[in-house]
Amino acid sequence: NPRKFPLPPSPKPDPIVGHALQIPIAESWLKFLEWKKQLGNIIYLNAMGQHIIILNSYEVAHELLGRRAIYSDRPKLQMASELSGNSNAYFNLAYNDRWKRYRKLSHSVMHKSAMHKYWTNQADAASDLLRALLESPKDFYSHVRLMPGKAILSTVYGIHIESEEDEYIVMAEEFSALIAKWGLPGSALVNVFPLLGYIPSWFPGANFKRVANHLGQLARRLREQPFQHVKSKITSGVLEPSMTATLINETGGDDEYVSWVSGGMYIAGADTTASALATFMLMMTLHPRIQKKAQEEIDRVVGSNRLPTFKDRENLPYVECIIKEVLRWYPIAPLAVPHRLMEEDYYEGYWMPANSTVIPNVWAMSRDGTIYKDPEAFYPERFEDKAGNDLLDPRSYIFGFGRRTCVGMHFTDDSMYIVFAYILATFDISKLRDDNGVEVEPSVTFNAGLINRVNPWQCDIRPRSAQAVELIRSDHST
Numbered sequence: 001n002p003r004k005f006p007l008p009p010s011p012k013p014d015p016i017v018g019h020a021l022q023i024p025i026a027e028s029w030l031k032f033l034e035w036k037k038q039l040g041n042i043i044y045l046n047a048m049g050q051h052i053i054i055l056n057s058y059e060v061a062h063e064l065l066g067r068r069a070i071y072s073d074r075p076k077l078q079m080a081s082e083l084s085g086n087s088n089a090y091f092n093l094a095y096n097d098r099w100k101r102y103r104k105l106s107h108s109v110m111h112k113s114a115m116h117k118y119w120t121n122q123a124d125a126a127s128d129l130l131r132a133l134l135e136s137p138k139d140f141y142s143h144v145r146l147m148p149g150k151a152i153l154s155t156v157y158g159i160h161i162e163s164e165e166d167e168y169i170v171m172a173e174e175f176s177a178l179i180a181k182w183g184l185p186g187s188a189l190v191n192v193f194p195l196l197g198y199i200p201s202w203f204p205g206a207n208f209k210r211v212a213n214h215l216g217q218l219a220r221r222l223r224e225q226p227f228q229h230v231k232s233k234i235t236s237g238v239l240e241p242s243m244t245a246t247l248i249n250e251t252g253g254d255d256e257y258v259s260w261v262s263g264g265m266y267i268a269g270a271d272t273t274a275s276a277l278a279t280f281m282l283m284m285t286l287h288p289r290i291q292k293k294a295q296e297e298i299d300r301v302v303g304s305n306r307l308p309t310f311k312d313r314e315n316l317p318y319v320e321c322i323i324k325e326v327l328r329w330y331p332i333a334p335l336a337v338p339h340r341l342m343e344e345d346y347y348e349g350y351w352m353p354a355n356s357t358v359i360p361n362v363w364a365m366s367r368d369g370t371i372y373k374d375p376e377a378f379y380p381e382r383f384e385d386k387a388g389n390d391l392l393d394p395r396s397y398i399f400g401f402g403r404r405t406c407v408g409m410h411f412t413d414d415s416m417y418i419v420f421a422y423i424l425a426t427f428d429i430s431k432l433r434d435d436n437g438v439e440v441e442p443s444v445t446f447n448a449g450l451i452n453r454v455n456p457w458q459c460d461i462r463p464r465s466a467q468a469v470e471l472i473r474s475d476h477s478t
């Protein structure tokens, strides 16, 4: 610290452990938001020698993580990375040449102007969802969870999933549950004390090593099986278009890289997008006025003889507002994914030590009352008209920052649009009614973690008309 600048402000530390015991494992973003009120937008924490910097405003996160390359590395989380043999996974990679190659490969297939190539897959998965909702509306939650995985698997590998019992889905669900439980910095001691990784698996208390081993095997199968499926199709001369097939052709068979890039997509994209769809369904259950307004917009622009298409999107501004508000109201990754600062830095008179873990508090950004009036309210109108258009778009922070910004953000955005528009066009979602016809308030709980999602609730889902049923049963056109 040659300039002798102070560290950013901190809560009072405890002796020896610093702030380690003050950081809650569950919903730590709420504690960081509380500290923001006392300490400001940049907070320094020290957990047993580890520097941690929390960024509580969009402006600061955009300036540091967004614009300064030295913030683009990742801290190493032992369980999710080293111990499970997963250190080459997209999320875990350091800011190195291997990661640059991954980004280049994924950019070639995931950039905004390539998105139209995947519209059919996304619309097909959305159509399947409509049919499933028609057949068993009570199981809506599992139908909604399945849809994004379907769209991603057909796009990335050309694999078509029929049910949630499919082995890829089962493996991926187990993998996500394990990562949610063991992957966070505070959820396993080995994440904080990497040296524990050297003790043998039979040692008492070394259960984490067995979990890590299992995690590694799951990750390997999730990555290798679908990749080999594409390779065998190519070898047998079957033309089944997919992102992986394109990458194999483009690179002339750079298997090692392509399999990791493709493997990262399902893991990163299915659970996250499913969470956004569930929030949408909940908001439509709770806010009939908003649902009706969006349905009227769709009826006016699209009519009731066909389903909406991607081409209609520019004429459905209220649906667009709902997409933004769903992402803002319940941030799916409330602390995004931590970055690592590679060299010391100075900002607004503060010293930012090298090797700090830097965490953007996306939750705090979504709740910033200086930007969003009444931030706790679900109110898509805030994004309407000229003033709403100028309001900070949640997509500029929900998907992370700078060079590490989410690779799948455009894909997710399209998935959300087509599913929201399809459901609004064909179904009414409402609260259940009791025997006297009185609405029953659903019991709503949330599963807050690495990936936030609303837990299942009860609601009534019915087709809007006989014509809507016809549309659902007949083919769609994109």
Ligand code: HEM
Pocket (backbone or CB within 6 Å): 090, 091, 092, 152, 264, 265, 266, 268, 269, 270, 272, 273, 276, 332, 333, 336, 337, 338, 339, 398, 399, 400, 401, 402, 403, 404, 405, 406, 407, 408, 409, 411, 412
């Ligand atoms: C609503 C859905 C999604 C959300 C909220 C989300 C959020 C995020 C966030 C916060 C990051 C970390 C960014 C950072 O470090 O600053 C990230 C990274 C990533 N996302 Fe997403 N994501 C979503 C969907 C997807 C989809 C659909 C895909 C692929 C098909 C995807 C692929 C990735 C990959 C590969 C990375 C790693 C990028 C890197 O480390 O360089 N994501 N995402």
